[in-house]
Every structure is written in C-alpha cells, then in structure tokens.
Amino acid sequence: MTALLALLLGVAVLTGHTLINATRWLRRPHRPPAEVTEPVAVLLPLRDEAERVAPCLRALLDQRGVPGLRVVVLDDGSTDGTADVVRAVAGDDPRVTLLTGATPPAGWLGKPYACWQLATRADPAATALVFVDADVVLEPDAVAAAVTELRAAGVTLLSPYPRIVTATAADRLVQPLLQWLWLTFLPLAAMERSRRPSLAAAGGQFLALDRAGYLRAGGHAAVADRVLEDIELARAVKRAGGRIALADGSRLAACRMYENWPQLRDGYTKSLWATFGHPGAAAAVVGLLLLLYTAPPLLAVGALAAGAPGAALVAAGAYLLGVAGRVVTARATGGRWWPDALTHPVSVVVLGWLTLRSYHLRKRRRLFWRGRPVS
Structure with missing residues (x-):
C-alpha cells in the first residue's frame, strides 16, 4: 500500500x-x-509537399496586420511538382519569392540546410523571421500575433505551438503526448528565465525569431547535423545569451503532421533517439512513464481480483x-480530451514502443526521412 500511495503522490504532483x-x-x-510595423520574412521550406502546400501558402498570403510581410519559399529537391503548385497559388504576388534549394553539403541534414538557405537569402531588411512548415495553416492574424508576442516577451525565439489536428485513432493516441510532455515535465517560467541550454523546448512547425539574435546564435548552421533542429536551435539561442519562450498557438495555427500511421510511426522513429540521447536515459524515462501512467489501471484490476479494494481505489x-x-x-x-484522455496508459505504451524502434533502426543505420538518411 505504501508503494501505491507513493505512486499516487507522484502522479498528483x-x-x-x-x-x-x-x-x-x-x-x-492574441x-x-x-x-x-517592422518588416517580417516568413520562411517556408518544402520537400515533396505538392498535396499540402496550397492551404498553407494561401493562409500566408491572407495574413493581415503585417504590411512589411514577405514570403520566401524554398523548394528542397522536390520530385512531385511542389514548385508548380507554389507558382499556381502565388501567381504574380510580389510578396512571394520562390527559391530552388541546393543539395545539403557534408555535415548537414536536409531541414536545417533548407532553413539556413531561407534565412540567409531573405530580405536583409527583415528584422523578424517566422519559420512555418507546409503542414501548418495559419489564422489571418497569426504572424502579427506571434511577432507582437515575441517583442512583448523580450525573447529571441518564440514557439507558438499549433493546434494538432487528429483524424485517426493513431493520431489521437500519440500526437497529444507532444504538448502533454512539455506541459507536465517542463517548468515554463523557469525555462524562460534560465540560461541553461538543457532547459529548452520548441516546435519547428511555427517559430518566430529576432533575426539579429538568430544570427548571433549561429542560426541553423549551429544545428546543421541535428535531427531535432528546433530544440537544438532554442538551445543555441540560449548559449548565445538569448531567451526563449513557448506559447499556446492553438488559436493561431492548426497542424496535421501526418496523414496515416506509417508516416506517424516513421516520423517519431526518426527523432525519438535524439530526444532522449543515451539509450540508458531513454530506458529510464520510458520505464518511469510506464510505472506512473500505465501500471495504475493494471494494478487496480489486479487488486480487485485479489480482494484488496483499498489498494484498487488508490491505484484507480x-x-x-x-x-x-x-x-x-x-x-x-485546443485538443480533444474525450474520450482520448482515457486511453493515456495505451498512449504511453505506444510511445515506449516507438522509442525502442527508433534506437533499433538507428543502430542498424536504417533511419531515413523523405528519402534522405537521418543519421
């Protein structure tokens, strides 16, 4: 019973x-x-996004409250006609510039190099940079709100996390864990005040940055070989003396990250090993999560079967x-809680399996994303 009470206390805290x-x-x-009033460059890296880029780009062109807005799009070696879709949507809009990306040089992964090309080729007059992924659709005031909050908070990097759109059972099991993990385990106020690079989080789907601070941190060149380039960029900003902040961007943006289970599975598999680092650390974290969130319902059923209603009540x-x-x-x-929250123990089990798969495939050098090796 003492162990169960300790378990209850840990989850309660x-x-x-x-x-x-x-x-x-x-x-x-808001x-x-x-x-x-300041000039803003919105930077959109694309690789094989012909089926998703149109809503994203239309939303960018519908932004209001940013007279100095410029949109720079980089086609990163797409083979599905992504650039043609961009031209069709943008037409002759002078705010849009379409670039052709170069092949990543040795030591670079594809996403950081695409972002670095965008940042270095954007209008030099732009004092704020906003990175957006193709699977994100912004509300009309999103860019203005993000840049305003960036300046009001006095930070170098602001990460307004979009509302994650879940359409399948797999989505609903796994995707809500993203926000849950940082809201549960990351002290947000301390993260903003602390200069420790290890105390950092960010989501690359939608990022607003002060350009001078971004360059001071080395930009994406400082995270050239990092799978989690968004979190590593936040750490680089801290190392350079800047500050970062997370924000709820659910009223500003929506994001459907993956279309199906294979995409979701492979998307998490490519990066979870980088999230935890050493396999021993991953095992410890996953084991703790299973103990805190998956074991209780199993223990409750077992206690009832053993005729121990008190223990069953504590575990429940x-x-x-x-x-x-x-x-x-x-x-x-802005997520959906009913009935998804009830399956939280199963979500943690799936996260554990994805983590194991990530380390296994990395060890075998079989991690790829969008046709490129990840590690």
Whole structure:
C-alpha cells in the first residue's frame, strides 16, 4: 500500500505541475491591437509537399496586420511538382519569392540546410523571421500575433505551438503526448528565465525569431547535423545569451503532421533517439512513464481480483490523476480530451514502443526521412 500511495503522490504532483503551467505560465498570443510595423520574412521550406502546400501558402498570403510581410519559399529537391503548385497559388504576388534549394553539403541534414538557405537569402531588411512548415495553416492574424508576442516577451525565439489536428485513432493516441510532455515535465517560467541550454523546448512547425539574435546564435548552421533542429536551435539561442519562450498557438495555427500511421510511426522513429540521447536515459524515462501512467489501471484490476479494494481505489486514483493531466493539456492547447484522455496508459505504451524502434533502426543505420538518411 505504501508503494501505491507513493505512486499516487507522484502522479498528483506531476498533474499539479501541468495545471500550473497551463493556467499560469503558458503564453497565449492574441490578435495584436495595432499593425506590426517592422518588416517580417516568413520562411517556408518544402520537400515533396505538392498535396499540402496550397492551404498553407494561401493562409500566408491572407495574413493581415503585417504590411512589411514577405514570403520566401524554398523548394528542397522536390520530385512531385511542389514548385508548380507554389507558382499556381502565388501567381504574380510580389510578396512571394520562390527559391530552388541546393543539395545539403557534408555535415548537414536536409531541414536545417533548407532553413539556413531561407534565412540567409531573405530580405536583409527583415528584422523578424517566422519559420512555418507546409503542414501548418495559419489564422489571418497569426504572424502579427506571434511577432507582437515575441517583442512583448523580450525573447529571441518564440514557439507558438499549433493546434494538432487528429483524424485517426493513431493520431489521437500519440500526437497529444507532444504538448502533454512539455506541459507536465517542463517548468515554463523557469525555462524562460534560465540560461541553461538543457532547459529548452520548441516546435519547428511555427517559430518566430529576432533575426539579429538568430544570427548571433549561429542560426541553423549551429544545428546543421541535428535531427531535432528546433530544440537544438532554442538551445543555441540560449548559449548565445538569448531567451526563449513557448506559447499556446492553438488559436493561431492548426497542424496535421501526418496523414496515416506509417508516416506517424516513421516520423517519431526518426527523432525519438535524439530526444532522449543515451539509450540508458531513454530506458529510464520510458520505464518511469510506464510505472506512473500505465501500471495504475493494471494494478487496480489486479487488486480487485485479489480482494484488496483499498489498494484498487488508490491505484484507480493514480490512473484518474494521469487522465486529468491529459484533460488539462487538451483544454489548454485546443485538443480533444474525450474520450482520448482515457486511453493515456495505451498512449504511453505506444510511445515506449516507438522509442525502442527508433534506437533499433538507428543502430542498424536504417533511419531515413523523405528519402534522405537521418543519421
């Protein structure tokens, strides 16, 4: 019973931290009261995105409140006619510039090199850079709100996390864990104040940066070979003396990251090994998550079967507190909580399997993404 009570207390503390982050420390950019007067460059890297780029680009061209907006698009070796779709959508709009990307040189991964080409070839007058992925659709005030919050917060990098669109059972099992993990385990207020690079998080789908601070940190050249280039960029900003901030961007942007289970599986597989680092650290973290969030419902059933209702009640309480953390996260980030939160123990099991798969394929040098080796 003592061990069960300790388990209940651990989950309660973490769920309490989730609630504090969500209600007190999570930034929520809104439509700014005035236009953004500084020139802004929106940077859009594309590789084989013909089927997804049109809604993204149309949303960028519909942005308001940013008179100095320029959109720079880079076609990174696409073979599916992505550049033709960009030309069809943009027409002769003078705000759009379409670039042809070069092959990544030795030591570079594809995404960082595409972003670096965009940043270095954008209008030199632009003082703010906004990176957007092709699977993101922005609301009309999103860029203005992000840049306004960037300046109001006094940070170098702002990561307004989009609302993650979930359309399949696999989506609903795995995708909500992204926001849940950083709301549960990352102290947002301390992250903003601390200069420790290890205390950092960011989502590359939608990033706003001060250009001078970005260049001071070395930009994407500083993270050329990093799979998680967004988090590593945030760390580079901190190492250069800048500050970073996370924000709820669910009212500003929506993102459908993967279309099906194979894409989702392979997308997580390519990067989870980089999230945890040493396999021993991954095993410890996954083991702790399984203990805290997957074991309680199993223990509750086992205790009932053994005729120990008190133990079953404590274990069920731990399970419900874990579910409550998912509910808080969903409500704070525009996600769906019913009935998805109830399957949280299964979500953690799937995350553990994806992590194991990531290390296994990396060891065998079989990690690829968009036709390029990842490691």
